[in-house]
Amino acid sequence: MSTVTKLSPGAWLISLPFQGEHEIVGSYLLAGNNELALIDPGPCSTLEPLLASIREAGFEPRDVTHILATHIHLDHAGAAGSLMRHMPKAQVYAHTLGAPHLLDTSKVVASATRIYGERMQLLWGDIEPVPYERLRVIDDGDTLNVAGRSLNVHYAPGHAIHHIIFFDAQSGELWAGDVAGVRLPGIDYVRPPTPPPDLDLEAWSGSLDLINRLQPTTVYMGHFGPTTDVPRHLERLREKLYTWGEFVLNAMRSGQTEAQILLLLIAQTEPELRQVTGNDAYALKRYEIATNYAMTVQGYMRYWRKRHPERLSGSIHKLKKAENERIE
Numbered sequence: 001m002s003t004v005t006k007l008s009p010g011a012w013l014i015s016l017p018f019q020g021e022h023e024i025v026g027s028y029l030l031a032g033n034n035e036l037a038l039i040d041p042g043p044c045s046t047l048e049p050l051l052a053s054i055r056e057a058g059f060e061p062r063d064v065t066h067i068l069a070t071h072i073h074l075d076h077a078g079a080a081g082s083l084m085r086h087m088p089k090a091q092v093y094a095h096t097l098g099a100p101h102l103l104d105t106s107k108v109v110a111s112a113t114r115i116y117g118e119r120m121q122l123l124w125g126d127i128e129p130v131p132y133e134r135l136r137v138i139d140d141g142d143t144l145n146v147a148g149r150s151l152n153v154h155y156a157p158g159h160a161i162h163h164i165i166f167f168d169a170q171s172g173e174l175w176a177g178d179v180a181g182v183r184l185p186g187i188d189y190v191r192p193p194t195p196p197p198d199l200d201l202e203a204w205s206g207s208l209d210l211i212n213r214l215q216p217t218t219v220y221m222g223h224f225g226p227t228t229d230v231p232r233h234l235e236r237l238r239e240k241l242y243t244w245g246e247f248v249l250n251a252m253r254s255g256q257t258e259a260q261i262l263l264l265l266i267a268q269t270e271p272e273l274r275q276v277t278g279n280d281a282y283a284l285k286r287y288e289i290a291t292n293y294a295m296t297v298q299g300y301m302r303y304w305r306k307r308h309p310e311r312l313s314g315s316i317h318k319l320k321k322a323e324n325e326r327i328e
Contacts, residue, residue: 032148044125070177081128098162158204172217
């Protein structure tokens with residue numbers, strides 16, 4: 001299958017074969033005024049397919065001038081450091097809160113290793129730092145003139161504290177990273193990606209309000225591709241963010257362990273996806289690759305404990321009791 005899809009004049013979607021699956025992790029290529037920009041280059045494990053896809057689009061990787069990160073999670077920007085050897089002209093642009101972790105990747109690597117263990121290399125490949133002189137820090141309100149476009153930078157936290165979006169007001173196109181959720185091609189189903197440690201429902205809802213105010217004609221997701229039915233899409237995401245969150249909260253309050261909550265959430269929410277897909281087991285697998293249930297639960301549990309411990313009042317002793325029983 002082709003890994004490159006032309007979206008509009010000077011814009012392409014690149015499908016990166018993450019865990020052997022296409023149309024789950026995407027990168028975006030912009031071209032104009034003798035410049036090439038990559039938005040979210042993806043993990044280093046898909047670096048070679050990324051380079052091949054740039055050539056398939058008719059360009060050379062060495063001519064890329066800008067690498068823009070919506071946020072620094074490994075599936076979006078893990079390859080940034082390694083790409084410096086292949087893209088000698090490129091500067092990397094990241095939010096002020098995320099940029100330090102591109103310079104010094106030790107904390108990101110340590111955190112990811114605790115989660116993924118021996119699967120780290122398979123999933124993400126090498127995680128190399130970006131040289132100081134090739135990193136540019138950007139923040140809310142900045143404007144980037146790249147690849148013949150004027151991209152407005154907007155701070156959009158909720159999924160991650162260092163998340164930004166890029167909006168081309170002239171064309172109406174908006175590159176949303178993960179803040180617009182996960183919806184795989186051909187499936188009318190939006191799923192909230194809520195990994196730890198930065199999940200913030202209030203901030204995320206504010207970011208969705210921001211996108212609605214910008215009134216983009218098209219929103220491009222990292223997972224995966226474009227949506228033009230923007231208000232409906234965002235409201236469906238908002239509804240799931242809160243209903244899934246309340247479900248996890250109620251399970252925590254009743255004393256359920258993380259493992260129990262995981263099974264309960266799957267039992268509660270998976271039937272809807274099964275119905276939408278005609279009980280397609282392959283579609284379930286692909287959504288799980290894009291945003292898995294285990295990290296979804298971990299993100300919500302951390303959010304409630306960190307942001308709203310008062311809503312867990314009276315449930316702490318139940319959690320401790322359940323955990324003790326599990327250990328015994």
